[in-house]
Amino acid sequence: MELKRINDHISVSGQIQPGDVAALKAAGFVAIVNNRPEGESPDQPAGADIEAAAKAAGLAYHSIPLGREGVTPDMVEKTRAVLEGSAGPVFCFCRSGTRSTTLWALSQAGEMAAEDIISQAAEAGYDMSHLAGHLSGK
Numbered sequence: 001m002e003l004k005r006i007n008d009h010i011s012v013s014g015q016i017q018p019g020d021v022a023a024l025k026a027a028g029f030v031a032i033v034n035n036r037p038e039g040e041s042p043d044q045p046a047g048a049d050i051e052a053a054a055k056a057a058g059l060a061y062h063s064i065p066l067g068r069e070g071v072t073p074d075m076v077e078k079t080r081a082v083l084e085g086s087a088g089p090v091f092c093f094c095r096s097g098t099r100s101t102t103l104w105a106l107s108q109a110g111e112m113a114a115e116d117i118i119s120q121a122a123e124a125g126y127d128m129s130h131l132a133g134h135l136s137g138k
Contacts, residue, residue: 003027004097004124009083010090010104012097012124017045021053030088031060033079035100037067060086066099071106080107101126109135 001020005011011029015036024032032054034047047063054061064078083090083104092100105117105128114135121128128135 003091004126006101006104006120006124008089009086010092012092012094012100012104012126014093014096015041015044016050016093018049018053021050021057021059024091025057025059028089029059029091031062031082031086031090033062033064033082033090033092033100035064035066035092035094035103037065040067040095064103066094066103071102075103076106079103080111083107097124098126101128102131105131106134 001013001016001023003011003013016024016032021032032050034050036044036047038047051061051063060082062078062082064075064082066075079092092104094100101121101124105121108117114132117135118128118132
């Protein structure tokens with residue numbers, strides 16, 4: 001698991017395994033967000049297994065899958081609600097971290113300056129410049 005810190009409140013990575021949850025708890029995360037659709041890849045663990053590990057570790061677990069249908073306003077709002085409702089750092093994952101970063105970026109539109117969103121994502125290794133027009137306001 002290669003964690004990429006976007007800021008003090010959110011980090012992302014590619015696919016995790018249920019066994020990774022203890023390390024996330026030890027790192028201080030309070031919530032896990034799964035942005036990967038179930039069954040996207042044959043080697044992908046079931047979301048229910050990661051959810052069970054998260055709950056056993058005392059972490060909140062949220063499933064906000066982002067698949068081929070693309071981003072919806074509901075996904076963005078759910079991401080914003082998780083971030084605002086968490087009393088500590090949130091960890092999000094998908095296949096590579098890009099979809100998780102995209103949902104974070106869109107959820108921060110109107111909350112942060114577009115340049116800051118793009119810059120923080122870039123520092124974590126994700127290019128969100130193509131979203132600039134969507135990040136200028138709510």
